[in-house]
Amino acid sequence: MTFLQIMGLATRYLAPFLAANWLEVSLACLVVVLVKMVVRRPPQAATNTTITSAQTFNAHTKKGTRNVIESGGVGDDDDDVLTNLVEPLWPEDLKHLPYTFNRVSAEESIKMSREFYDKMNERRTIRFFSPDPVPREVIENIIKVAGTAPSGAHTEPWTFVAVCDPEVKQQIRAVVEMEEETNYAKRMGNQWVKDLKFLRTDCVKEYLTMAPWLLLVFKQTYGMLPDGRKRNHYYHEISTAIAGGILLCAIQTAGLATLTSTPLNCGPAIRGILQRPPNEKLLLLMPVGYPAPDATVPDLTRKPLEELMVTV
Numbered sequence: 493m494t495f496l497q498i499m500g501l502a503t504r505y506l507a508p509f510l511a512a513n514w515l516e517v518s519l520a521c522l523v524v525v526l527v528k529m530v531v532r533r534p535p536q537a538a539t540n541t542t543i544t545s546a547q548t549f550n551a552h553t554k555k556g557t558r559n560v561i562e563s564g565g566v567g568d569d570d571d572d573v574l575t576n577l578v579e580p581l582w583p584e585d586l587k588h589l590p591y592t593f594n595r596v597s598a599e600e601s602i603k604m605s606r607e608f609y610d611k612m613n614e615r616r617t618i619r620f621f622s623p624d625p626v627p628r629e630v631i632e633n634i635i636k637v638a639g640t641a642p643s644g645a646h647t648e649p650w651t652f653v654a655v656c657d658p659e660v661k662q663q664i665r666a667v668v669e670m671e672e673e674t675n676y677a678k679r680m681g682n683q684w685v686k687d688l689k690f691l692r693t694d695c696v697k698e699y700l701t702m703a704p705w706l707l708l709v710f711k712q713t714y715g716m717l718p719d720g721r722k723r724n725h726y727y728h729e730i731s732t733a734i735a736g737g738i739l740l741c742a743i744q745t746a747g748l749a750t751l752t753s754t755p756l757n758c759g760p761a762i763r764g765i766l767q768r769p770p771n772e773k774l775l776l777l778m779p780v781g782y783p784a785p786d787a788t789v790p791d792l793t794r795k796p797l798e799e800l801m802v803t804v
Contacts, residue, residue: 576721578717578721578723581645581646581647581723582645582646611744611745612741612744613794614744615740615744616749616789617750617751617752617789618699618749618750618751618783618787618789619693619699619751619787620699620702620783620784620786620787620788621699621702621703621704621749621779621781621782621783621784621787622702622781622782622783622784622785623702623703623704623781624704624781624782625704626704626705626748626780626781626782628654628656630746630748631654631705631707631780633742633746634739634742634743634746634748634780635652635654635707635739635742637738637739637741637742638650638652638709638735638736638738638739638742639652639735640738641731641734641735641737641738642731642734643726643727643728643731643734643735644725644726644727644728644731645724645726647715647723647724647725647726647728647731648731649711649712649713649715649725649726649728649731649732650709650710650711650712650731650732650735651709651710651712651768651772652707652708652709652710652739653707653708653710653766653768654705654706654707655705655706655707655708655766656704656705656706658701660765660766661700661701661706662701663765664700664706664762664765664777665697665700665701667755667758667761667762667765668697668700668755668758668762668777669695669696669697671755671756671757671758671761672694672695672697672755672756673695674757675695675756675757676694676695679756679757680756690790691790692790699751699779700777700779702779702781702784703779703780703781704780704781705779705780705781706777706778706779706780707739707750707776707777707778707779707780708762708766708774708776708777708778709732709735709736709739709774709775709776709777709778710732710763710768710772710773710774710775711728711729711731711732711772711773711775712725712728712732712771712772713725713728713771713772713773714728714771715771716769716771722771729775732775733775736752736775736776739778740752740778743778743780748780748781748782749780749781749782749783750778750779750780751778751779752776752778753776753777753778754775754776754777755774755777758774758777759773759774762774762777
């Protein structure tokens with residue numbers, strides 16, 4: 493049969509058939525494609541396994557997500573996952589020790605909890621600092637306290653940078669104030685700016701150079717191994733946030749004052765000033781010192797217990 497004869501038959505019979513049954517034909521083609529995709533896909537592993545930090549970081553960087561995935565199944569592109577796992581941070585046969593707990597009476601527990609509440613209830617956010625020096629040992633002690641925070645798989649995904657150098661503090665202030673001008677004018681929006689009116693804040697951050705210390709809390713999104721591979725850091729953001737809360741308590745207990753700030757859009761520039769590696773992301777910037785003699789705070793109240801606590 494010649495090509496012309498084939499074309500004639502197609503024009504006479506096939507074209508009218510397709511025109512009359514185009515929907516059914518399209519659905520049939522779609523089903524065939526889907527069946528082929530399922531048949532060609534290799535079977536998933538029956539159980540989940542931990543993926544290397546490098547693979548998970550790269551995969552989520554491409555997807556634009558912030559956190560490194562902590563575990564997942566072996567997929568189409570993960571054939572070499574099992575052979576590239578990094579050594580665990582802690583060995584499987586790590587020795588477990590008996591825990592010594594000094595239990596106190598119910599009365600003593602009530603007394604201790606009340607005293608701690610009274611101490612922490614004195615805490616206020618301070619924006620006016622005295623330049624009086626604070627001993628370095630005090631700063632080291634409160635950072636050690638923050639380092640007692642729990643973390644996913646005990647990876648301790650945090651770095652605390654303590655800045656007392658006046659020139660470095662000035663550089664940080666310049667970055668923050670430049671970004672804050674844009675924040676107040678554009679990024680934050682009218683509602684946010686309106687909600688901050690009672691604090692009487694603006695883009696000028698004098699406390700960044702007035703306070704004797706700046707504590708910068710960085711979360712480590714992953715760890716770096718000597719061979720260049722990346723180690724997973726699990727729950728790095730919430731772990732570092734918990735450490736920041738404990739740091740706040742330590743500052744108050746040490747008789748000092750602070751301000752918890754999250755400098756919007758300043759992280760990369762400040763990381764460059766402090767020469768921190770790319771796996772560290774700025775979470776908190778906290779000036780630490782003594783309140784200025786003429787410091788003021790807004791006349792605020794805290795939520796009552798019945799609005800904080802639900803008992804089931």
